[in-house]
Amino acid sequence: xxxxxxxVLVKFKDDVVVEDVLKGMEKLVSEMxxxxxxxxxxxxxxMEMLRQGFTHAFLMTFSSKDDFTAFANxxxxxxxSTTFFDCDRKAILLDFPAITVKPAAA
Amino acid sequence: xxxxxxxVLVKFKDDVVVEDVLKGMEKLVSEMxxxxxxxxxxxxxxMEMLRQGFTHAFLMTFSSKDDFTAFANxxxxxxxSTTFFDCDRKAILLDFPAITVKPAAA
Numbered sequence: 001x002x003x004x005x006x007x008v009l010v011k012f013k014d015d016v017v018v019e020d021v022l023k024g025m026e027k028l029v030s031e032m033x034x035x036x037x038x039x040x041x042x043x044x045x046x047m048e049m050l051r052q053g054f055t056h057a058f059l060m061t062f063s064s065k066d067d068f069t070a071f072a073n074x075x076x077x078x079x080x081s082t083t084f085f086d087c088d089r090k091a092i093l094l095d096f097p098a099i100t101v102k103p104a105a106a
Numbered sequence: 107x108x109x110x111x112x113x114v115l116v117k118f119k120d121d122v123v124v125e126d127v128l129k130g131m132e133k134l135v136s137e138m139x140x141x142x143x144x145x146x147x148x149x150x151x152x153m154e155m156l157r158q159g160f161t162h163a164f165l166m167t168f169s170s171k172d173d174f175t176a177f178a179n180x181x182x183x184x185x186x187s188t189t190f191f192d193c194d195r196k197a198i199l200l201d202f203p204a205i206t207v208k209p210a211a212a
Contacts, residue, residue: 005147007163009115009198026207037210041111041202050199057113057200059165061210092115092198093156094163096147101132104143104167104210 002097003036004068006060009092011053016087018056025058028080034067035060053090061098068095108203109142110174112166115198117159122193124162131164134186140173141166159196167204174201 012018022040029038040058043051062068071077085091118124128146135144146164149157168174177183191197 005145005163007113007115009200029208035208037206038208039111039204039206041200041204043200043202046199046201050197052198054198054200057111057202091156092158092160093152094115094147094149094160095152096149096163098145098147100143100145102135102141102144 002099004062004065005094005096005098006062006068006072007094007096008058009054010056010058011089011091012055012087013089021084021087024080024083028076029060031076032071032074034062034071034074036063036067037061054092065097108205110168110171111200111202111204112168112174112178113200113202114164115160116162116164117195117197118161118193119195127190127193130186130189134182135166137182138177138180140168140177140180142169142173143167160198171203 012021025038025040029035038058038060040056042056044055060068060071062071118127131144131146135141144164144166146162148162150161166174166177168177
């Protein structure tokens with residue numbers, strides 16, 4: 001079965017302490033076994049025109065869509081999401097089965 | 107050294123044959139050893155409000171920022187990018203060093 005990805009792009013509000021948001025996200029992920037892997041990054045170098053104001057990308061990987069659904073509906077995630085979306089000026093979410101063209105293994 | 111990610115979110119123009127774009131992208135990636143891994147996905151299920159019209163996510167991983175820069179400046183990529191951006195109605199790019207909170211290994 002294809003892995004399932006949960007991708008979130010964000011531009012945070014100016015007064016948000018991003019480190020606190022990250023801590024909350026790390027806590028959430030560490031508590032949830034359904035989250036298979038989690039990476040994030042901050043882009044502050046690319047052309048603003050290409051980034052369109054977004055600065056952070058968060059990418060969670062699940063073993064299946066069912067695992068993602070269980071995560072998404074879990075009270076811990078629902079609570080965190082509410083807090084998270086108070087912090088963003090804008091956000092885009094994409095959830096999709098991952099099609100691997102080139103696998104990560106070297 | 108942190109892996110480096112190249113993330114592209116796209117909404118294609120209505121008359122674009124997405125399969126052709128994908129073939130071009132697969133060809134590009136297969137030719138370029140600097141691309142460590144490549145996954146993509148299509149989200150046509152989430153709420154439009156959350157996706158904001160974007161339908162496809164493309165995620166390439168590089169061993170280093172230098173590898174990404176070499177890829178980005180390679181003539182094959184430059185040529186493909188020109189074609190690619192003729193095909194999209196809107197796109198967002200984020201390039202960032204990946205911070206791994208939970209590694210992929212089970």
